Amino acid sequence: MALTCSKCDAPAIYFRRYTSEALCKTCLIRTTQRRVRLTINKRKMFRETDRIGVAISGGKDSAVLLQILHDIEADFPRATLHPFTIDEGIQGYRDKALEAARSLVNSLDLSLHVVSFKQLFGHTLDSIVHNRGETRRGACSYCGVLRRHAINEAAKELGVDVVATGHNLDDEAQTVLMNILRGDAMRIVRTNRPRELSVDGFIPRVKPLMELSERDIVAYAHFLDLPFHDIPCPYASDAYRNDVRAFLGQMEYKRPGTLLATLHSGDAIAASLSEQIAPGLQNTCARCGSPTTGRICKVCQILEEIDGR
Ligand code: SF4
Ligand SMILES: [Zn+2]
Ligand SMILES: [Zn+2]
Structure with missing residues (x-):
């Protein structure tokens, strides 16, 4: 027999495992947006007059992020959204993702600001990887550092007060567990700074989807038919994260709520160690x-x- 929605009597099309709710399309969309609003309020992510930079990759997470923030923003007319994309210069990947990002941004009547590694650093990620010489560092170790800087530069160019990124619950729980397994609890503190404790010189960052599972995000993007690009980056090779993802995925399947519990443990660690990181x-x-x-x-x-500067 077909399931009916836990919130109304319509036929259910989705089962949200960690809340044990069967949901129809309307209630899936409404409750997903509500979860994001609660996260934003609880963690005091935004102020009513903020210029909000939204980091858009072209993937599903940031597509859902922008669409939901656009919806919420209708209730806060003094806040404004400023989507931007960092173009690392990865041929066949970021150029395709940029098309999806543009299509989404245009559909919401916003404009997309693009900042490229080539403009900022004089190199694309492809050329850095091609010419990396003997060190043979992984592409992601260059990309992560340069992109963090590029996001900050894009935020300064746009004059925004805060930057929202599309990190989801799965990403965040994996990061907490990886830091614990590596014995680096202080990194949990550094990457979980509340907005008011951001470091001088860095525009504060917030993650409004951090309590929304990847599975919820895929369902939301699918049922709203949002444009996104789904091909993995050709350089993606973080074996450690893949192992942790597989483990947490199994645990979440057997014991729904594991991802949220891991996130909350990370919050508790960050709160109790935060005084040890003096600004x-x-x-x-x-x-x-x-x-x-x-x-x-x-x-x-x-x-x-890379170039002896
Ligand atoms: S997978 Fe690595 S190289 Fe690709 S975009 Fe992510 S950090 Fe950059
Ligand atoms: Zn319903
Ligand atoms: Zn420097």
């Missing part, structure tokens, strides 16, 4: 003036490595 520990990079914990920031180290 005064920050230096400024001797080359570019960006905040850093060492003498030279990681971006300048990479640029030095």
